[in-house]
Amino acid sequence: MINNEEKTTTFVRYDNIEIDFYEGKSDTSSVRWINDCEYIVKKLNPRNIAEEKSIHMKIRTTTDSSYTFEYGIVGETNKSLGTVLKIK
Template identity: 70%
Template sequence: MTTTFIRKDGVEIDFFQGKRDTSTVRWINDCEYIVKKINPKNMAEEKSVHMKILSTTDNTYTFEYNIVGDNKKSRGTATKTN
């Protein structure tokens, strides 16, 4: 699945399956951050997501993510576009 996002000044705007959503981004260190939806629509959306960047190239990064407090982790790749 693909999500497009724009990130600026601690705010991330996501576009997924025709829907737009806004989240706050709080950096823990250079490689880890927490994403939290500003206007969650249900209990599941109220949970924050921990993102950890594992590796980078010139225009991509591989990351691992999980719901804060959940041990199940997933992986993905982000690609910078213009």
């Protein structure tokens, strides 16, 4: 939810690369796994200072077709929650 509006991102992951599609634009990030449930995402071509910051992702629960995760900027205490749904 951003400004009370539900937003959706689609992504495809290949080994250590993730390609995100959001509002008609694509972006590529590196993915570095810490353990089976945590990884760090870093944009390969940041367009501003905010995009240069890495994001820590922590998978909290899983099902056969989805997972719930917690995420935040590396080194900061504010965390948010999200859900991923498998579409293929």
